[in-house]
Amino acid sequence: MISSVLIVQRYQRGEMGNVGLVKVTFFGTRGSCPCAGDAYKTFGGNTSCVAIDTGEEAPLILDAGTGLRALGAFLRPKNSKKNPPLHARLLLTHLHYDHLLGLPFFSPLEDPGSLVEVYGPQQGDAEFAAVIDSAVTPPFFPVQMKEFRGEVRLIGVGDETFQLGSATVSARWIPHSGPTLGFRVDVGGASLAYVPDHQAPSDGHSIDDAVLELCADVDVLIHDAQYDNDEFSDKSDWGHSTTAYAVHVAAQSRAKSLVLFHHDPSHDDAYLLNLESEAASLEEAAGLESVIAAREGMTLHLDHQPGTL
Ligand SMILES: [Zn+2]
Numbered sequence: 001m002i003s004s005v006l007i008v009q010r011y012q013r014g015e016m017g018n019v020g021l022v023k024v025t026f027f028g029t030r031g032s033c034p035c036a037g038d039a040y041k042t043f044g045g046n047t048s049c050v051a052i053d054t055g056e057e058a059p060l061i062l063d064a065g066t067g068l069r070a071l072g073a074f075l076r077p078k079n080s081k082k083n084p085p086l087h088a089r090l091l092l093t094h095l096h097y098d099h100l101l102g103l104p105f106f107s108p109l110e111d112p113g114s115l116v117e118v119y120g121p122q123q124g125d126a127e128f129a130a131v132i133d134s135a136v137t138p139p140f141f142p143v144q145m146k147e148f149r150g151e152v153r154l155i156g157v158g159d160e161t162f163q164l165g166s167a168t169v170s171a172r173w174i175p176h177s178g179p180t181l182g183f184r185v186d187v188g189g190a191s192l193a194y195v196p197d198h199q200a201p202s203d204g205h206s207i208d209d210a211v212l213e214l215c216a217d218v219d220v221l222i223h224d225a226q227y228d229n230d231e232f233s234d235k236s237d238w239g240h241s242t243t244a245y246a247v248h249v250a251a252q253s254r255a256k257s258l259v260l261f262h263h264d265p266s267h268d269d270a271y272l273l274n275l276e277s278e279a280a281s282l283e284e285a286a287g288l289e290s291v292i293a294a295r296e297g298m299t300l301h302l303d304h305q306p307g308t309l
């Protein structure tokens with residue numbers, strides 16, 4: 001049996017790459033639109049981007065929101081004399097701006113020889129790579145990605161499971177707005193589900209089969225928690241979930257810990273602290289090891305100890 005111990009700490013530069021420990025760091029926690037100011041200091045204002053350090057050289061990145069710029073600065077310090085080319089893999093849930101805007105600002109792509117493989121949702125009849133290329137091009141951005149010194153390799157995926165280094169990645173279509181994937185990553189005995197944008201059902205109770213499959217028994221579930229119940233009643237078809245629904249999915253899928261994610265830009269620190277404690281006090285949260293709202297700069301350590309319960 002394998003157990004997980006969840007430790008939360010502030011991440012520090014130079015920490016990535018420890019063999020034998022899976023670390024998950026939040027570089028962007030926000031949904032919809034970035035925000036800035038003193039009222040957002042605790043939870044941060046960058047949009048969706050999470051890095052998984054599997055102990056291998058290449059980090060596994062979830063989404064390319066504005067937090068990806070900060071991750072780039074972490075992986076490629078500006079004052080560093082020489083930056084070796086980076087090879088990274090990025091899982092893109094969907095193409096909304098809040099999940100894509102950081103891609104052309106990812107500084108390792110300024111280095112010749114760098115390679116970022118982007119695995120993202122197939123776009124029906126359109127080619128995934130062509131759609132991304134049409135978003136990063138003048139007049140929306142000064143240059144096209146093929147003009148970067150590093151290479152962005154765009155790979156369309158659908159309902160499938162594939163191997164990236166030591167990680168097994170499962171991609172499934174989930175309800176949101178437009179073609180959207182949720183991901184599950186199993187690596188080094190640890191498991192994580194990433195469902196950052198997900199339309200909760202109007203009954204507030206049923207759970208999509210694909211979501212249940214992704215989240216089943218995971219150590220950590222990172223789930224859309226954009227709205228409180230009142231907001232959801234106004235925006236019930238805007239593609240998102242409530243904190244209560246995130247707790248419900250975590251409980252029903254037997255996830256061990258829940259990270260509330262994709263914070264609404266109108267939710268400042270005080271509001272989110274309140275939402276976090278309300279979510280943790282829900283009856284369905286009683287069986288979870290922890291319920292926490294994602295904070296920018298937070299690292300979760302998934303420390304697996306074979307042989308323990
Ligand atoms: Zn989003």
Ligand SMILES: [Zn+2]
Pocket residue numbers: 094096176177197239
């Ligand atoms: Zn979205």
